[in-house]
Amino acid sequence: MNDNARFDAQARAAHARSLEALSPRVHAQLQQRRRAALATGPTPAMPRRHGWAWLGAPALALALAFAAPWRTAHDPAPVLSTVANAVAANAAPTTLEQDPDFYLWLASSDAVALASE
Amino acid sequence: MLQAVIVPTEAEPATTPAPAAADGPVSLEGFLAAVSPRAYRFAELGLRHREDALDAVQEAMMRMVGYADRPVSEWQALFWSILRSRVVDAQRRRGFRLRWLVPASANAEDSVDWTDLAPDPSRSHDGREAWSRLAEALDGLPRRQREAFTLRVLEELDVAATARAMGCSEGSVKTHLSRARDALQRTLEDWR
Numbered sequence: 001m002n003d004n005a006r007f008d009a010q011a012r013a014a015h016a017r018s019l020e021a022l023s024p025r026v027h028a029q030l031q032q033r034r035r036a037a038l039a040t041g042p043t044p045a046m047p048r049r050h051g052w053a054w055l056g057a058p059a060l061a062l063a064l065a066f067a068a069p070w071r072t073a074h075d076p077a078p079v080l081s082t083v084a085n086a087v088a089a090n091a092a093p094t095t096l097e098q099d100p101d102f103y104l105w106l107a108s109s110d111a112v113a114l115a116s117e
Numbered sequence: 118m119l120q121a122v123i124v125p126t127e128a129e130p131a132t133t134p135a136p137a138a139a140d141g142p143v144s145l146e147g148f149l150a151a152v153s154p155r156a157y158r159f160a161e162l163g164l165r166h167r168e169d170a171l172d173a174v175q176e177a178m179m180r181m182v183g184y185a186d187r188p189v190s191e192w193q194a195l196f197w198s199i200l201r202s203r204v205v206d207a208q209r210r211r212g213f214r215l216r217w218l219v220p221a222s223a224n225a226e227d228s229v230d231w232t233d234l235a236p237d238p239s240r241s242h243d244g245r246e247a248w249s250r251l252a253e254a255l256d257g258l259p260r261r262q263r264e265a266f267t268l269r270v271l272e273e274l275d276v277a278a279t280a281r282a283m284g285c286s287e288g289s290v291k292t293h294l295s296r297a298r299d300a301l302q303r304t305l306e307d308w309r
Contacts, residue, residue: 003309004298008270010308011301014251015271017244019154023232026167030153033175038146042183 145185148192149178156200157230159267162255163204167230169211173203197268197282205260254304258297261285265293266301 105111153174160170177200184195229252233241255263261283268279269290280287302309 003302007298007302007308011251011270014244014247015158018158018248021231021233021241021244022154022157023230026157026171026230027154029171030157030174033171034149034153034178037149037175037178037182040179042180
């Protein structure tokens with residue numbers, strides 16, 4: 001028998017004696033809890049994780065309460081926005097760089113006067 | 118993420134019959150009755166607290182009821198896997214407790230449940246001392262090494278079942294076990 005086998009045998013013997021020496025109180029508790037477990041049935045997989053989720057729920061509700069009105073006020077519906085952009089693109093230049101009047105104004109004396117103020 | 122390096126170990130027996138599965142208990146109640154004292158000692162080693170250990174065993178039994186329809190051959194690995202995770206959860210929960218609120222007795226030697234029923238007091242004393250020494254040595258090991266030694270050597274699960282219970286590869290089990298044995302044999306030199 002090598003060292004490992006001898007060591008394992010010693011450890012198993014100590015473990016076996018520890019099982020024999022379990023107190024009647026612990027035996028009774030185990031029996032009672034086993035009956036309770038069998039009578040109650042299975043518990044959900046990770047009940048405590050749901051507990052953490054409940055802790056996060058108020059923060060989520062608060063964030064939604066602030067974010068939802070802001071979003072409705074500033075973000076029009078995507079479809080309407082796309083249509084509006086397309087119409088505007090066809091109707092008139094939308095940026096200063098695309099507006100010929102802007103370049104005319106830059107060349108005017110008004111722009112020079114404004115720049116020198 | 119570092120993977121455990123596989124350390125060459127001595128030849129592991131291909132399969133070692135697990136005590137509770139050897140006779141093939143046909144009912145879950147029978148299985149739980151057979152395994153619960155062993156489960157208590159396992160939880161006690163990890164938690165060093167009687168009530169916490171009992172709670173962990175009860176939670177594991179309650180979870181196990183949900184797997185009653187699984188093949189009996191899977192019960193061992195399933196149960197130890199559940200119990201192991203219950204013990205880890207309990208250890209983490211206990212980490213949140215303030216240390217000074219924990220009674221001093223919780224960390225003392227009397228956290229090991231022991232009743233002397235043997236007619237020979239010296240034999241009983243020797244048994245208690247041997248178990249206390251082993252429990253203390255196991256307590257000094259990293260958790261994974263302690264789990265590997267307990268499941269593989271004390272509970273006599275085979276390597277595959279131990280790997281399933283620990284949620285790791287068989288190579289990792291061998292590595293953890295080899296390191297655990299080295300450390301324990303250094304601590305308990307006279308057991309070799």
